[in-house]
Amino acid sequence: MFKRFRRNGGERRILDCERELREDISATEGQEPIPERPEFMQQWLESEWDRCSDLQTREIEICGERILLFWLRGLVDLIRLETGILQPLARVSKRRLQLSDVVSILHTVTVHEISTRRQWNTALADGQVVLWLCGRPHALALDVSHAPGRAIQKAENEPTLEGPQEAFVEQIEMNLALLRKRIRTPRMKVESVRVGEYTNSTVAVVYVEGIAKPTLVEEALQRIRRISIDGVGDINKIRELISDAPFTLFPTTEETERPDRVCGNLLQGRIAILVEGAPNCLLVPAQFIHFLVAVDDYYFHYTLTLFIRMLRHVAYWSSLLLPGLYVALLSYNQDLLPTPLLVTVAAQHRGIPFPTIIEALLMLVVFEVLREAGTRLPRAVGQSVSIVGTLIVGDAAVRAGLVSPGMVIVVAGTGVASFALPAYGFVNSSRLIQFAxxxxxxxxxxxxxxxxxxxxxxxxxxxxxxxxxxxxPVAPFSWSDMKDMFIRAPWFAMKRRPEHMETVNETSNRTPLPKQRKALGWDLNES
Amino acid sequence: MKRVLGSWPPKAFALFLVGISSLCLPGCYDIQEVDDMNLVLAIGVDETEDHLINVTAEFVNPSSAPSSGQDGSSTSGGKQPVIVRQETGASIEDAMGKFEREIPHSVYLAQNMLVLFGESYARNGIDRALDFFERDRAFRRNQLFLVTPNAASDVLSASVDPEPLNALGIRELVEQSSTQLRFVQSEQQQIMEEYLSPSQSPVMALISLQSVGRPALQGVAVFRGGRLVDTLNVDEMQGLGWLLGSTRQVSIHLPCAGEDGAGTTIRILGSNTKFQAQPGQRDLNVQLQVHARAEVEQICPREKLDEKTFKDLNRMAAAYIQRSMQTTIAKLQQDDVDASQFGKRVFLQNPCYSANQ
Structure with a gap:
C-alpha cells in the first residue's frame, strides 16, 4: 500500500536519522524536574516567563503552608478559579498538606499532576491554573480554562438547504464534541499529537476503530509526528506537510467545515485530522471523486442527486476545457463547427485586434482578477465588484472591440461551471489547469x-x-464503488463501504432491500 | 545524456521532452484565425462558350453576416451577407487558384455546403469535377451536388428570404424535400456511391430560378455515368421515389368521379418498396411491391366516407402509384439510364447473374 515510502530508502534513512537527532535534542529540553526550593522556582520562572506580563501569580498561606497559583490572564475562567480553587483552599485547616489532600478538596473537574518544566509550561499555555505547594517536586494543573473563541455558527463555505447547519470553530475541544455528539461510541478514537515548537498546537487524529484500516491510521499519525515546525495555526500547513504529492495541482486531502460530513466519512473508513485553531478539518485519504461530491447529495432524494452529480461532472470538465476548446476551434479546427455557428462566430470576431489565444488569456486573467477582488473585499463590496466587473467591464470590452461576445460567454460559462463545484481547493486547481x-x-x-x-x-x-x-474507483476499477461515483444509489442499495478504503468491516448497511422487506412481510401495505 | 542533464529527475526530463516535442507538432504552422479566412458556402461550376470553366464562389461577408448582436436582422448597413465572386480558368483547380490570388484572406472550403453544376457543364460530363471534389481533403463529403438549368452565378446570387445566407437557404430547400423522398438529398458521398455502382446513374436535385427570381426545387437531374441526360419533374420524381424505396408524407391528388372540384387528397404517410429480381433462362423478371400507409386529407364534396369509399380510394391510390412508377420507368428507359438503381439491386440480390451478364 505504501509503496511510495519504500522508494528512495537510502535518502529516507538519512532524513530519519536527522529527525531522530532533532527529536532527541528537543525531547531533553524541558524534561528537567520543576525546582523544589522557592528561590530556585522564582529564578526559573523569572527567566522562563520573563517579560510575560499576562502571567498571573497568587500566593496564599494555609496553616503555615505556602501555596502558589500561576495562570495566564485571559485564558482562565476567573469565577471557576475563585469558586473551584480559592474558596475550597480557604476552608482547609489541616497542617502539613500533601498534593493528594489538595486534590480531594478542590472543586475542579480536571486535575493533573505535573513534574517537569515542560508540563508546567504547557499547562499554563493551555489556560490551566498551576498550583504548587512550596518545596514539593510536583505541582497540579487545574483545568479552569476559558479560552476566547466564537460560538458554533452556520457553515458558510459549504452551505446546504437540508441537513445540519453547524460548522466547526477554532476550538478543537468543541470540534471534537461536535463529532462525539454524532458518533456516540467509544469506538470513535481521538489520538492527539502536539505539533509546533512554539505554538505547541494539538492535532487530533480521529477515526472509528473497527472500520478504518489500522495501517492507514498509523501512517497518518506517523506523518504528523514527523512534522517539526515552529508553529501550526491552520489546516493548510498540516495538509502541505503530510501530503503525498506536494507538487501536484490536485488536492490529495479533503477539507471540510461540516461535522456531519466528517462523521459520514469516518463511517466510510476515512480519517479526520483536526488542528487547534483551525475552523475546518482534513479528511484523508482523498480521491478525485470526493471533490465532486456535495453534502446535499446525501440529503436530497437520490433521483435528484443523480442528475445534479452528472451535471457537476460536466461542469468540472467544462471549467477545464471550455476556453481551450474555443481557442482550438477558432484557431485550428473550424471545420468541426456547424456552418451557421461558424458564420456567427466569424462575424463576431471580425475587427478584434488579438488572436483568439491572446483574447482568451486576456479575458481569463481579467476574470481571475475580478474573482480575487470579489473574494478579498468585504462581502457587500465584493459582490458589487463582481457584478460591475462582469457586466460593465465585459460589455465595455465587447463594445470597444477588444474581445468578442463569444469569448465573454465562454469565459463567463467557465466561471459559472467552476462555481458549481463544491470543493474550493479543487476549483483553484481547475483555474490554473485551464490556462495550460x-x-x-x-x-x-x-x-x-x-x-x-x-x-x-x-x-x-x-x-x-x-x-x-x-x-x-475508476482506476483501479471497482464496480461496487460506482454506486457513489457518477450517481448516488439509493441508501438501501449501498450496503458496503468503499472497496479502495480497505476497511476492516466492509458492510455498512444491513437493512434488507425493498424486495426482501416484502418477502419478510415488513411492508405496511402488504399487511 | 546523464552528464548533460545533471540532476534532472526523470519525470521532469520526460515532461520537458514532451513539451519540446509538442512544439514540433503541426500546430502553430497551420494556425488560421477565424477572421483571417473567407468562408466559402457554395461553389457553382459553369462552362463558358469558349469551353472554359467558370467557377462562382459564395463567400460569407463577415461585416454583414447575421450574428447575435444585430437584433435578428439578416443584414446590416444594407450590405449583402454573402459575396459572390467568379473566376474563369481551364479547370476548376485553375479557377479556384485565382480566388486565392485575387481575394484577401485565404479561401476556406471546409464549410462548403453546395456544389451547383450548370446544365451545360453537366451535359458535357462532371467526371473531372467529381475527381477534384473527391481528392481535395478540404471539402466535406456531405456537401450537396446540385444541377441548375440557369447560370450557377444567378442562382447563388438569388435571394432566399427569410434565410439570409443563400447557400443555407438552398440546402434547406433540398433537405425539406428529402424528408419526403430521401434520394433528393444528393450529398457527395451518395452521388459517388451511385456513380461507382453497377447502375452508374447518379441523381441530383434540380434547382432553378422561378419567374420571381427565387430558387426552387424543380425535380431531379438524371445522369448516365458523369453526363446529364435528362431531368425529371416533381411528379416523375415521386415515381422515382416509389421505385427506389421508402417515401414519407407524400400527397397525391385524385380527381372526383364525374364532376369538377378539388378532388380527393390522400397523404401517404409512409411507403416501402420491396424489390424482387428473378433471373430466368433468357430474361430477368423484376417485381416491385409498394406497401404504403395513408390517410385521407380531403374527399370529394358529395362523397361519403364509408367502407366502399375507402376501398375505392385504396384502389385508386394504388393505381396512381403504379401509373406514376410506370411513367417514370418509361422515361428512364427512353433515356437509357438506370436511375431506379435496378442494376445495383439485381447485383446485390444475384451477384452471379450480374457477373454472367
Missing part, C-alpha cells in the same frame, strides 16, 4: 488539448493519497 489547456490549444489546437489531457490523466492515475489510488 488554453496555451496547448493555442499552440497545437485539438491535438494540443488531447496531448495535455493524456498527460493530465496519466498524472491523475499516478497520484495516491495515503496509499489509496487517487482515481479510485
Amino acid at each position: 489547456f488554453v496555451i496547448a490549444a493555442g499552440v497545437s489546437g485539438l491535438v494540443g488539448i488531447l496531448i495535455l489531457a493524456l498527460i493530465l490523466i496519466t498524472h491523475l492515475v499516478s497520484l495516491r493519497s495515503f496509499g489509496v489510488p487517487y482515481m479510485a
